[in-house]
Amino acid sequence: MKIESRLAQIGSISEPVTGAVSYPIYHSTAYRHPKLGQSTGFDYTRTKNPTRTILEDAIAQLESGDAGFASSSGMASLQTIFALFSQGDHLIVSLDLYGGTYRLLEKIMSRFGITATYVDTNDLDALESERTPSTKAVLIETPTNPLMMVTDIEKVSTWAKRHGLLTIVDNTLLTPFFQRPIELGADIVIHSATKYLGGHNDVLAGLIVTKGKELSEQVAFLHNSIGAVLGPQDAWLLMRGMKTLALRMERHQENATKIACFLKTHLDVENVYYPALPEHLHHDVQNRQSSGNTGIFSFRLKDARLVEPILRHIKLIAFAESLGGVESLMTYPAVQTHADIPEEIRRAVGVDDRLLRFSVGIEHADDLIADLAYALEEARKEIGV
16 A cells, blocks of 8 residues: 555554454553463553554554554653663764754763764765774764754665664654655664654654564563553554644645745845755755655744844744644754754854744645744844844
8 A cells, every 4th residue: 555545544454343443542551361371462561552552563564664662752762772782882973963862872871881973974984984893873864953964874874784783764854754764774763753743742752663573672672671662542642643644744845845945035044954945965865765855944044133033923833842743833943952962063063043943834834934924024123134
């Protein structure tokens, strides 16, 4: 089946007793054993839950992987994956990186002797120069958050396999509807499922997909042992959101492209960072490895003084953290999502005090453009330009 059909049918034929089209929520934490030495397949909900299993099987199939794991958040998924590594191990990580991932690596994993080096993962020479005998994996965000840098997944995965390294791809911004990294050679895919997969700003969740029997067994052990698993109610909410993923991603992409085109010609905007735009540095790579574009982009203003009044004057668009929901949200990365990254590192990458990140929702594009135009005009008046 096409991916649109597989998404819409998640869990719809999985309950044979009643024929329930919406898969039930199993809140039970314990499951009766038929007799000594026998199991129904479910023993304790941390290890396996019927509702969560439907979700995990669905994401594994959608991402072309062998096993799926649902976690209590995207950060819990990352923590579970980082537990694959040991003291002294080294990771190579995307240069432009979500602040929470940076915080986890630098303030927590570093205490256990796991180190990370941040590079432009499109530059194979840079990857090679940073590789050491202790390097175990490459972690890629593509597109990155917030500067929308794109990495050639197949190129990096091929390089990593040649050196016996794992390739881990954060696919949050494109979802398996638009991009499937395992098909391009990745070993592990992670999602902050709170974002586009859930899609409604009402569920906190993370997902992991693995390729290969041994790796899947290792992650299953860690997932159960660490225990940051997703509860059944949230698993059900996430499945419900995923059923409309195809429709939403198409609308997110359509709206984001229209608004990015509006902003790139605005006299107060210096740059727009969105892979759908032909002038994007890796526009061709994005088109080759993905079937569409995300609904998030960033733009840099010419004057930092515009930031505060813009955020105050937007009405339809909410000034709020997060992304990927049906409602449009605008974020100021320097003081919100990326505040934990030291200022000199942020500025070197491009996350400065003039950058705004826009998660475009599914409202009508004309209304969103009108809201932005009004906020920009009022901001101009306030600063006297």
